[in-house]
Amino acid sequence: MAYSDQYIDKLRKSGLRPTKQRIKICEALFNAEKTFHFTIKELVKIIENQANIKVSLATVYNTVHAFMKKGYLKEIPLNASQSYYDTNVTHHHHFFDEEENKLIDIHQDDVDEINIKRTIPGKKIRSVEVIAKIVSDNQSQK
Amino acid sequence: MAYSDQYIDKLRKSGLRPTKQRIKICEALFNAEKTFHFTIKELVKIIENQANIKVSLATVYNTVHAFMKKGYLKEIPLNASQSYYDTNVTHHHHFFDEEENKLIDIHQDDVDEINIKRTIPGKKIRSVEVIAKIVSDNQSQK
DNA sequence: TAGTAGATTATATTTATTCTAAACTGTTGA
């Protein structure tokens, strides 16, 4: 199966027609060697560097949201001025370096299974995310 | 020690002069029977209901940020359009009901201790937060 | 291949948050 077929498949499954622009977004997102974290602004830059067609912000937002809904992307819960997304949708967690505004993956195996004993009637847990905020160690010696 | 003395103390320790407006903010935040979650907008409404002086948005933002820095308030990591804060600064976690945009506390005892095996050189962990997103249970039967 | 439902785009709008600068006030020290 060619790469672009995979992209078309992902788009169709997300309820989107495969268009030139959306294929370019897929190339930026899913053709990378590694999974990565990004903001919308950064994604637009990646697309500009890789492709020579222009993709409007609105299209990028729409496509990213459709992929999120389908589970091809994850949003990382952070109080930042912009939203951060992750192409790694497997179960894992994050460090957030508040000094450098940088996200670092924590592999699932590096955190013991999170077992929440409390339940809410009529509700089920859809996702569990751990955010560990980190700062320079020497700050503690002040 | 009178309530207002405690507020003056909190303000001073946060590096702020105790002013009429800031005392009103303290009354809204720390005089409540229970801890609670709030957005800035909601806090402004609470102040308006309790006091008959007007407090500008800028003052509320500044004061909340100073309390956060000092550790008298916590920000809850969520990708919402507005920031959510918590007057409960003890170690605990949250459910976030995505359908009703509502936060629910998870007591520390209801989650096994989170043990992160991975470390980052030169950095130390400042906080660990668990966000469990919940949705209606019957949705899963679609 | 024509018709149409959906897609794209530039631009406008919305909204939370931050900034600004002028007016005001708590504090300090003489």
Next chain:
DNA sequence: TCAACAGTTTAGAATAAATATAATCTACTA
């Protein structure tokens, strides 16, 4: 006590991410 000043408050402006709009364009279907 009170003048001086550093810190505070405020309305309104500025900023920026995200969403909405509406005209144009394009992928799909019959």
